[in-house]
Amino acid sequence: MINIGLLGCGTVGSGVVKILEKNKTDIAKKTGSEIRIRQVLEKDPDKCYKIGLQSDQVTSHFENIINDDAIDIVVELIGGIEPACSFIIEAMKKGKHVVTANKDLIAVKGQELFATAEENNVDFYFEASVAGGIPIIYPLKQSLAANQIQEVIGILNGTTNYILSKMTREGRDYEEVLREAQELGYAESDPGADVEGLDAARKIAILSSIAFNSRVTLDDVYVEGITAITLRDIQYAKELGYVVKLLAIAKEVEGKIQARVHPAFIPLSHPLAFVNDVYNAVFVNGDAVGEIMHYGRGAGEMPTASAVAGDIIEIGRNMHYHSNARIGCTCFKEKGILNISELNAKYYIRMTVKDRPGVLAGIAGVFGNNNVSIAQVLQKTNNQEMAELIMITHTVREKDLQDALTVLKGMSIVFAVNNVIRLEGIDRDNG
Amino acid sequence: MINIGLLGCGTVGSGVVKILEKNKTDIAKKTGSEIRIRQVLEKDPDKCYKIGLQSDQVTSHFENIINDDAIDIVVELIGGIEPACSFIIEAMKKGKHVVTANKDLIAVKGQELFATAEENNVDFYFEASVAGGIPIIYPLKQSLAANQIQEVIGILNGTTNYILSKMTREGRDYEEVLREAQELGYAESDPGADVEGLDAARKIAILSSIAFNSRVTLDDVYVEGITAITLRDIQYAKELGYVVKLLAIAKEVEGKIQARVHPAFIPLSHPLAFVNDVYNAVFVNGDAVGEIMHYGRGAGEMPTASAVAGDIIEIGRNMHYHSNARIGCTCFKEKGILNISELNAKYYIRMTVKDRPGVLAGIAGVFGNNNVSIAQVLQKTNNQEMAELIMITHTVREKDLQDALTVLKGMSIVFAVNNVIRLEGIDRDNG
CATH class of the missing domain: 3.30.70.260 (ACT domain)
Structure with missing residues (x-):
């Protein structure tokens, strides 16, 4: 039996509970053990009861999770820097493995978190932090590990991709499409982190660190959002054979890393040109594999839960084989950052x-x-x-x-x- | 030090030697040990010398590999059923881990090979057997493991995709484009296995087994090739808003598996519609993740070598943590096959x-x-x-x-x- 302590039962947390319940028999076969939600930290217990959790599974005190020795894995889905960071570090120090979807935290505090995981010989998994359900972090660390990665180009923010796709297809203005996206729930009422490029910047910081084996933090990423893109620019792009996308780009250039988020013209023949609406994609160029692209939904309850639950299963397998911490931090180089x-x-x-x-x-x-x-x-x-x-x-x-x-x-x-x-x-x- | 016994130094074998040499410092860091090519089984030693191997690394006798206790991993790149099958089984019985790119073998003898791996507690990895360098087998077994997979649709054969793409784009006949593909080396002089759909059928047998956790062999797959596709069909497809692709399709329908390879009309709005020329892609629909697609080069020296070398690194990590066999056969169900x-x-x-x-x-x-x-x-x-x-x-x-x-x-x-x-x-x- 593998016991989960879940921090936060919002959208993604609920998704994790649902998928672990729905597919529990197969998941147990794949993991080698049954996986159970033992405790959920959530201020609003109704959110938990609504998805079938019992009252003895819900707590409003982190102490009840951190001090429960039966809990093997802490799944942090609170988001933001604090208290998420302290909770994760405390959990690791207690020997608990950690899964998170928290891009804000990893993009800023990645080094400290990996170091703490290593010191305590625990797993720290975060596939869900970039591109939702799309497998990209572990493929980079595993199947693609023999490659020198030359570039990673992502469409990593669904909100801005939706806005630009709509503007392109329907010839409508930024402000109008943004309002519609807000009404449909594809954009937040304060869309700043999305439209200013910050969300994509956090994700490319994480991906670059893995792709180039050298720590890249949010501060290292040059960021420009889409607020200055007008319909005119989009129309000229089309006239010239391009499409406008908000790209998150990381390249290694002469031993240094260049990481940037900005709108860009890409040719209509590029695989990323077909990634529309709320879809995300990560395009990777490696010295052996050449060009590959992984495409799918970069956010949402169930796609993100898919990645979180996949990480839980992997940790379960590691527990079964006593091989936890088998894939830790891969930032074993120190490369400079290009301005x-x-x-x-x-x-x-x-x-x-x-x-x-x-x-x-x-x-x-x-x-x-x-x-x-x-x-x-x-x-x-x-x-x-x-x-x-x-x-x-x-x-x-x-x-x-x-x-x-x-x-x-x-x-x-x-x-x-x-x-x-x-x-x-x-x-x-x-x- | 991890020692490799490589069987076959043809196109892919040479690629594996090259990438392990080129990126050896980083690969050693990621694996936890240095990886060395200890022996290569190859009848034509010049192929080995050309890529820098020394004469004491080349042998024409399998005994020199199987009886070398220092060899940890046997990498089978001979292809075909025999002697590859016997070599793999002998290697496993000697406690050696195995990596292969051999789709023919796995699609027919998968069950026997997995059983032998399990009995001998060794790793058996085969990411390169489907879609070349594109990570798909391990993502299905790991990051996507929490999902019930509903369908897998692949463009898994580069030759036929090249032919259909050319016919579509240039309005040329099948025979003419096939001849050109043969001249360019994109089609074999005997193109049967590609154009009749057999190559794609082997690959979808492997993917379905993993996606649905139930063994599917080549015989279970319905197969139709592209030889009957005329320019007229392609033109009518276009007129109706579709494009013609050779698809390898696996679905679970009411508890049974449907696996088939045939040309199909797909809508121009489908992500697979943009996969052209020699590129491959695998489109997956899971109950949590929704639709995802992995795209890239499905064949060739370096892309295939990327997948083989990725598997070697994973086995190396397992050796380091004594966690070999941590992901074995996942066919723990027996689902019927739909006619x-x-x-x-x-x-x-x-x-x-x-x-x-x-x-x-x-x-x-x-x-x-x-x-x-x-x-x-x-x-x-x-x-x-x-x-x-x-x-x-x-x-x-x-x-x-x-x-x-x-x-x-x-x-x-x-x-x-x-x-x-x-x-x-x-x-x-x-x-």
Whole structure:
């Protein structure tokens, strides 16, 4: 018998209780032992009773879980930094294995948590912290372990992917689609962490740490959200053969790690271009495996519960074979972090300029003086005075581009630099 | 130190040697021990020398591997049933762990191999046997283990996917594209096992066994290849909003398993519709996780080597923690197999019929008498005498459809039933 202490019986917690109950016979066969929810820490016991838990299984005191020696695994689904962090550390110190879906915590306190797990010889599993039910963390640590990973590109936030997909497909504005997403429950009433890119940044910090075997924390990730994306940008993307996605990108470049979250143009031929609505996907490029992509639901009660329960089963197997801690922290390297200013990329630039002879030459001159080479130009005349200028650059250094833009913003012929969006997933060798 | 005895140094074997050498420092850190190729069984030693192996590492006698007590893991990459099967069994009996990429063998002799592994308390890993480098077997056994899997649908054969993709995109005939694929090395000079669906059938037998926890062998799989697919069918598919793919499908229906390989129409909105050229993908539907899909290269030197080397690392970790055999055979159920005649599906039917009044009524009558209800009809007139009739049925029983077709084939108004193709992946709830 494996006894679970569950912290939090909200959406995901309820899902975990349901799936462990529904499939308990098969799960016991796979694990080698029966798995039972022994105690649930939850302030609102009705949430627990509603899914069939008994009153002796529900507590509002963490002490009743931490001091229960029969509890083998603590499943932390409270979220946030505190008290989740202290609860996990206390549990590990008591020799309890831990499963969590808490991306906020791992992206910030990962190192401390792994160290505590190792000191106490316990398992610390967190498949659910990135991309919900999609298996990606353990495949990176296991089936793909022989690879040097070169890049990980994820669509890791369902809310923003839903908004961008809707804007693209239905030609509707950001504000309108966001409101609809809030009504449907796909976006929170305070959508900040999603639309500003913070949620995706936490997840890419976790994935980069695993992919590159070197700790990456939230602070190391450059973050830009989707709030500045307009329907115009999406339409120009389409005209040029691209689609706009909020990407979470991690690459190893000359021994350093580049981790960033920002909207990007990706070619319509890229596998990530087909990932729409609330779906998530993680695209990985390894030196042996080449390009692979895992796709599925990145959030929600049952998909996230699937990942949490999978982790519980794995820990159960480890308990059966006395092989706990067989896969711990894999950050055995210390790689530097590349600043965004050192990025080499192609860029889409949309500007509003004076519509008169010589303007294009003047702008092109500023780019040229700053080593920014232009690959493609579209000029759209709005009225007699103003023109919209769309440019795609060749591969240039971010710093050079920003320098050029600073000069351009000061010129009288430039009314506004409306948007600058990086291109990603081009120059692939896709056989 | 973990010592490998490698059987066969062909394409995949060379890839394994290369990746273990290239990434050896990181692999040693992840495994907990250094991994070394100790002996390679290969008749053509030049293949071994070319990739840097020394003469004392190469042998043409299996005895030199089986009797070498220092060898911990035997990696079987010879392929085929014999002598691979005997070699694996002998190795297991000597207490050696086994990694293989041999789908032919597992699809036929899986039960015997797993039983032998269990009796001898050794690991038997085979991630590379299905979909090359794409992690799918261990994700099904681990991260997705809490789910009842409802269906697995794979594009598991690169050759046929390349041929169908080319026919679709370039409007070219089967024979012409097959010849080109042979010239490019994407199809064998004898393409039978690929184009007749046998290769995909072996792989879906393996995947179904794992997904449904019940042994499915090659004989249980209904198989139809792509040789009867014409450009006309592909064009009509497109006209109706579908694309033609060779699918390997496994579903659990009322406690029984249905496993089949055949060309199918899938809607353009289905994630598998975007899997083109030599790429493979496995789409899984689980009761908790919902729909997920893993995508990547299903064959080739390095992708397949990635999976083999990943398995070696896992076994190394098990050795380190004395937890070998922690994931063995998961076929703890005995579910029946559904005959193809019991399938309920929608069908595309293309017929050549006499072009005169009353013909459609006559044909519709035969379908009606056999409980086959028609959803959609397109009539294309070829000349004054003949018309091409394209029909899509509602969901009907395969047996009823076949009965109707038998009657139709005997009617003077029907010149030919040119093709019948099942529809798949419709009626999805994709949020």
